[in-house]
Amino acid sequence: GQNIDQPTEMTATEGAIVQINCTYQTSGFNGLFWYQQHAGEAPTFLSYNVLDGLEEKGRFSSFLSRSKGYSYLLLKELQMKDSASYLCAVLDSNYQLIWGAGTKLIIKP
């Protein structure tokens, strides 16, 4: 079966750095997406990785290791508005997007 694992919930302090991990087991791999979803709202796109390595975009970075079936999203200089769920999703060999359950990130002052 296909499976994506993320921690259910994480807590971090404003101004700090947090790393949200995602491991996956899918039938094939055509890329990995990270989305942000605030409570009661729709998901919004953060990043896409298809090659190994780190992609940096402002305060957010995403890393991929295809051999390990592993990715992480790194958030720096945390702000209160970063409190949200972060969804990991993998594009499988049939080009279907497999979604993780998401990690709820709580930012404390």
Next chain:
Amino acid sequence: EADIYQTPRYLVIGTGKKITLECSQTMGHDKMYWYQQDPGMELHLIHYSYGVNSTEKGDLSSESTVSRIRTEHFPLTLESARPSHTSQYLCASSGSEYNEQFFGPGTRLTVL
């Protein structure tokens, strides 16, 4: 800026009613998707379309149907609503599988 719209935003109806949730996008995207999401839970794909006159069922068994007569329009219909259909329904579109999906604001459905 992504332009994808859903109506209504909120809907409360009685059991047995037929309803249609509307979704439209102005980006010319071929691929469109319907997801169901309960609060704090993962997204479940219920229908998708890769173009006009193309529709497929997703992973989650659903009693809904969809149509794709025009590129920009992808409505979802429930013939007979039940309390188990109470959920948030999200519509999305993308230019290709490798591109991000743009989501509409969602329709929060409550069936009494």
